[in-house]
Amino acid sequence: MSTPQVNDDVPSTANGATEGIKRNPYASNASDLLSNVSNFQLIESTLREGEQFANAFFSTETKIKIAKALDDFGVDYIELTSPAASEQSRKDCEAICKLGLKAKILTHIRCHMDDAKLAVSTGVDGVDVVIGTSSFLRQYSHGKDMSYIAKSAVEVIEFVKSHNIEIRFSSEDSFRSDLVDLLNIYRTVDKIGVNRVGIADTVGCANPRQVYELVRTLRSVVSCDIECHFHNDTGCAIANAYTALEGGARLIDVSVLGIGERNGITPLGGLMARMIVADRDYVLSKYKIHKIREIENLVAEAVEVNIPFNNPITGFCAFTHKAGIHAKAILANPSTYEILKPDDFGLTRYIHFANRLTGWNAIKSRVDQLNLHLTDEQCKEVTMKIKKLGDVRHLNIDDVDSIIRDFHTDVNTPRLSPVSSDKNDDVPPLKKQKQE
Amino acid sequence: MSTPQVNDDVPSTANGATEGIKRNPYASNASDLLSNVSNFQLIESTLREGEQFANAFFSTETKIKIAKALDDFGVDYIELTSPAASEQSRKDCEAICKLGLKAKILTHIRCHMDDAKLAVSTGVDGVDVVIGTSSFLRQYSHGKDMSYIAKSAVEVIEFVKSHNIEIRFSSEDSFRSDLVDLLNIYRTVDKIGVNRVGIADTVGCANPRQVYELVRTLRSVVSCDIECHFHNDTGCAIANAYTALEGGARLIDVSVLGIGERNGITPLGGLMARMIVADRDYVLSKYKIHKIREIENLVAEAVEVNIPFNNPITGFCAFTHKAGIHAKAILANPSTYEILKPDDFGLTRYIHFANRLTGWNAIKSRVDQLNLHLTDEQCKEVTMKIKKLGDVRHLNIDDVDSIIRDFHTDVNTPRLSPVSSDKNDDVPPLKKQKQE
Numbered sequence: 001m002s003t004p005q006v007n008d009d010v011p012s013t014a015n016g017a018t019e020g021i022k023r024n025p026y027a028s029n030a031s032d033l034l035s036n037v038s039n040f041q042l043i044e045s046t047l048r049e050g051e052q053f054a055n056a057f058f059s060t061e062t063k064i065k066i067a068k069a070l071d072d073f074g075v076d077y078i079e080l081t082s083p084a085a086s087e088q089s090r091k092d093c094e095a096i097c098k099l100g101l102k103a104k105i106l107t108h109i110r111c112h113m114d115d116a117k118l119a120v121s122t123g124v125d126g127v128d129v130v131i132g133t134s135s136f137l138r139q140y141s142h143g144k145d146m147s148y149i150a151k152s153a154v155e156v157i158e159f160v161k162s163h164n165i166e167i168r169f170s171s172e173d174s175f176r177s178d179l180v181d182l183l184n185i186y187r188t189v190d191k192i193g194v195n196r197v198g199i200a201d202t203v204g205c206a207n208p209r210q211v212y213e214l215v216r217t218l219r220s221v222v223s224c225d226i227e228c229h230f231h232n233d234t235g236c237a238i239a240n241a242y243t244a245l246e247g248g249a250r251l252i253d254v255s256v257l258g259i260g261e262r263n264g265i266t267p268l269g270g271l272m273a274r275m276i277v278a279d280r281d282y283v284l285s286k287y288k289i290h291k292i293r294e295i296e297n298l299v300a301e302a303v304e305v306n307i308p309f310n311n312p313i314t315g316f317c318a319f320t321h322k323a324g325i326h327a328k329a330i331l332a333n334p335s336t337y338e339i340l341k342p343d344d345f346g347l348t349r350y351i352h353f354a355n356r357l358t359g360w361n362a363i364k365s366r367v368d369q370l371n372l373h374l375t376d377e378q379c380k381e382v383t384m385k386i387k388k389l390g391d392v393r394h395l396n397i398d399d400v401d402s403i404i405r406d407f408h409t410d411v412n413t414p415r416l417s418p419v420s421s422d423k424n425d426d427v428p429p430l431k432k433q434k435q436e
Numbered sequence: 437m438s439t440p441q442v443n444d445d446v447p448s449t450a451n452g453a454t455e456g457i458k459r460n461p462y463a464s465n466a467s468d469l470l471s472n473v474s475n476f477q478l479i480e481s482t483l484r485e486g487e488q489f490a491n492a493f494f495s496t497e498t499k500i501k502i503a504k505a506l507d508d509f510g511v512d513y514i515e516l517t518s519p520a521a522s523e524q525s526r527k528d529c530e531a532i533c534k535l536g537l538k539a540k541i542l543t544h545i546r547c548h549m550d551d552a553k554l555a556v557s558t559g560v561d562g563v564d565v566v567i568g569t570s571s572f573l574r575q576y577s578h579g580k581d582m583s584y585i586a587k588s589a590v591e592v593i594e595f596v597k598s599h600n601i602e603i604r605f606s607s608e609d610s611f612r613s614d615l616v617d618l619l620n621i622y623r624t625v626d627k628i629g630v631n632r633v634g635i636a637d638t639v640g641c642a643n644p645r646q647v648y649e650l651v652r653t654l655r656s657v658v659s660c661d662i663e664c665h666f667h668n669d670t671g672c673a674i675a676n677a678y679t680a681l682e683g684g685a686r687l688i689d690v691s692v693l694g695i696g697e698r699n700g701i702t703p704l705g706g707l708m709a710r711m712i713v714a715d716r717d718y719v720l721s722k723y724k725i726h727k728i729r730e731i732e733n734l735v736a737e738a739v740e741v742n743i744p745f746n747n748p749i750t751g752f753c754a755f756t757h758k759a760g761i762h763a764k765a766i767l768a769n770p771s772t773y774e775i776l777k778p779d780d781f782g783l784t785r786y787i788h789f790a791n792r793l794t795g796w797n798a799i800k801s802r803v804d805q806l807n808l809h810l811t812d813e814q815c816k817e818v819t820m821k822i823k824k825l826g827d828v829r830h831l832n833i834d835d836v837d838s839i840i841r842d843f844h845t846d847v848n849t850p851r852l853s854p855v856s857s858d859k860n861d862d863v864p865p866l867k868k869q870k871q872e
Binding site: 051052053054055057081085086087088089110134136137139140141173202203204205207208209212232233234235236238239240242243246257258259261262263264267270271273274277278305306308309310311312315316317318319320321322323325326328329332333335336337338339340352355356357387388390391392393394 | 487488489490491493517521522523524525546570572573575576577609638639640641643644645648668669670671672674675676678679682693694695697698699700703706707709710713714741742744745746747748751752753754755756757758759761762764765768769771772773774775776788791792793823824826827828829830
């Protein structure tokens with residue numbers, strides 16, 4: 001059962017760390033012997049898949065800036081648009097290969113000898129070969145049958161290997177391909193020594209349990225690494241990536257903000273949010289996650305989009321707590337309502353206290369911040385005043401501060417009736433908001 | 437194995453429909469006897485969870501507008517903020533109960549008799565009771581032990597049932613709660629006749645396989661329906677919801693655009709994208725999915741956010757195809773690179789042809805749209821010109837149209853050298869872009 005007991009001896013430290021929990025319930029499941037949740041690698045494809053995003057037009061300068069930022073972040077591979085796509089694409093590929101980055105440089109080509117020759121001439125560390133294997137793509141895209149596909153794959157793979165660079169073979173639209181055809185071709189290319197085979201959910205149709213089953217099955221057929229590529233049309237690209245790692249895949253294709261064809265693929269930041277919950281030490285040892293916001297801003301500016309309001313980690317409200325009962329618990333121990341630590345990402349938590357759902361614990365915390373002194377009873381009373389105004393209109397922090405200051409002056413000025421002037425009207429008692 | 441073969445006899449119709457595929461490979465897995473993928477219900481919580489979104493301040497008028505739109509869409513339940521949260525919250529709850537909507541109206545309360553009494557007085561069709569069961573929440577939020585929780589749950593449930601309205605009991609932070617404690621309390625409340633028990637991933641830490649295991653386990657313990665609530669901190673809220681349905685849950689909590697605490701919960705639109713892939717007939721029979729964009733716009737305006745650029749279905753590029761090889765196949769059969777049909781959502785497909793990754797099939801389609809006549813060879817040639825300019829700068833449609841028109845004039849004007857004036861320079865042959 002994967003819902004283990006959290007040890008009760010959590011320390012009541014102010015920073016709410018979970019150090020006192022003796023084991024991490026979100027770590028790789030002990031029964032998953034093949035899991036790579038604690039041993040994954042990233043193939044960063046902003047400069048390939050991301051270039052297929054509707055708004056993307058990357059100049060050479062921008063490409064280099066993005067490649068350097070990704071390298072600094074710590075991605076294992078950087079994948080570039082095929083040099084066969086256009087003359088500038090070829091030149092950019094060569095330029096990035098010459099930067100001397102720690103990350104390995106890949107380019108992504110069709111399963112054609114012409115493309116393969118061009119690719120190896122650019123100086124890349126590896127070549128990612130892809131061909132459509134679904135009946136849809138075989139019929140409407142390239143029109144080739146499986147024996148033709150296998151034959152050209154072998155030719156291309158042996159050519160690339162003869163140049164001593166890495167080679168990956170991927171099917172396209174894997175989840176709509178015939179399983180036996182797929183396993184046959186993966187076994188063939190594994191035997192001739194590819195470094196990786198790839199599974200691609202090209203249309204974004206796969207769900208986590210399908211992914212797990214296909215990856216586990218493939219894991220038993222090939223000995224090389226398994227790479228996975230998930231589109232996000234039905235919103236499952238992060239979960240599918242995580243589940244693929246559980247099933248024995250090792251490498252995940254990501255792009256910054258998930259940019260790519262249509263609504264894109266597994267986003268780098270979102271996957272980091274998922275993985276840090278599973279293995280914080282591994283993620284922190286490999287990747288500079290405090291750079292995520294900077295990298296997202298760089299790419300968002302280049303493709304002229306806004307960071308989505310609900311983006312994992314960097315969405316403007318990802319660490320904002322609003323309802324009274326949440327605020328109360330978060331003030332006592334942030335782990336109550338946070339599985340991610342904003343500090344890890346160079347970000348800060350915010351308790352949203354200026355609204356009608358607020359509670360007296362949040363207001364008490366604000367009173368302390370203002371260096372004022374009110375008893376708990378007085379805090380409850382001023383909270384009721386704040387909630388009443390919050391029922392009438394949108395509040396801002398100044399509104400709340402001014403109510404608190406006025407109240408503080410009132411209770412500390414003997415000539416005025418101290419408190420509760422409007423307490424006994426006919427409204428029911430106001431309480432804190434509660435929720436799941 | 438859940439990667440079944442797609443039948444090869446797909447019709448080559450222009451609209452690319454999948455009618456010819458004899459069975460749907462994304463339908464509920466035949467081995468999942470308890471799956472509710474084809475029998476799910478929606479609890480729409482924009483007016484409860486969504487009110488806890490940082491930017492939300494809903495006036496009574498806005499709440500009523502949203503409730504009516506959700507009812508028209510076809511949601512099964514509408515969940516409202518607790519009447520105990522503020523006086524206006526109570527009045528709004530009563531006002532929405534009086535609208536006579538088809539959807540059942542729920543409100544969401546703490547496990548307290550005071551809150552329960554207030555809730556039943558508003559005229560709601562059901563009450564959702566929640567209490568924190570994790571060691572974190574028991575220690576830092578309400579400070580109660582499991583026997584106290586069970587005792588107060590029984591009292592509240594029996595009171596609500598005595599008023600002949602629906603009652604749901606949910607734990608909070610279920611995935612960090614002790615499994616035996618959880619099953620004990622769920623069995624207790626099931627025996628006294630709750631309509632639903634709820635599992636809540638309050639901090640967004642759960643992953644799909646954990647969800648599946650917990651739901652399957654709970655399914656064997658209780659006889660009532662199971663409801664699930666997933667936060668999206670690690671980007672898995674849609675996938676977790678889908679996997680919960682596979683495991684036997686029946687009801688999913690959603691909100692428009694996923695708005696809620698922090699970065700929110702399972703989004704209504706995103707879940708519809710996931711579910712229509714699994715059971716198109718069921719989704720179309722129950723929900724007006726062509727209204728999704730309108731409802732998202734209504735809520736986005738109310739909380740002052742933009743629709744995320746990468747939103748499922750309604751993101752500006754969700755149905756935009758860019759790379760040459762994608763465009764070629766999409767023009768032949770949209771199912772090649774689309775698992776969702778834009779028509780279903782009242783939206784349209786767009787082939788992005790004005791860029792350096794374009795291919796001659798996309799350009800040929802544009803030539804036809806312009807009512808010009810060029811041979812395939814001529815289309816390939818003008819495509820090379822377009823890709824060359826696309827290497828230098830961002831193109832717009834006018835740029836491409838003007839290149840096509842000039843080229844068309846050239847080849848149809850005998851006094852000029854017809855074509856290929858700059859064909860034999862030293863750049864390698866340009867080809868179409870390819871990708872997974």
